Amino acid sequence: MEKVVVNRERCKGCGLCLHACAFSLLQFSAKANAKGYYPPKMTDESRCTSCAACARICPDTAVSVYRPQ
Template identity: 40%
Template sequence: MAKGKVTINELICKGCELCVSVCPKHVLKLSETKINAAGYNPAEPVNDDCIACTACAKMCPDCAITVEKLD
């Protein structure tokens, strides 16, 4: 299976958890330690199990997620 890398733009993430809910590999969660300038806990990757399906990026209403497919 393909491997991927998820990058979250923490400055614009509103912590809505939509990305967390659609990830089939449970790669994302809301940060328990970070708070962005808008006062939200941004999403963050918690493991390297990403399969580059891009479900999280497609679901994000703020386009705060980039998914790279790794070789």
């Protein structure tokens, strides 16, 4: 299972999650959603600590973070 899951259709492409990531692991996707926004995507999931800073700052609750069991 992925650590960071983005609801592409809920995202408005504000970029707050990109700036919240201490390791700069998120970047805008090259593919737009149905509303024309570019949601983020994870660049290196192995470096993600599941801190959930990206999910906490998202005003649209479009980001979910899961910790491996």
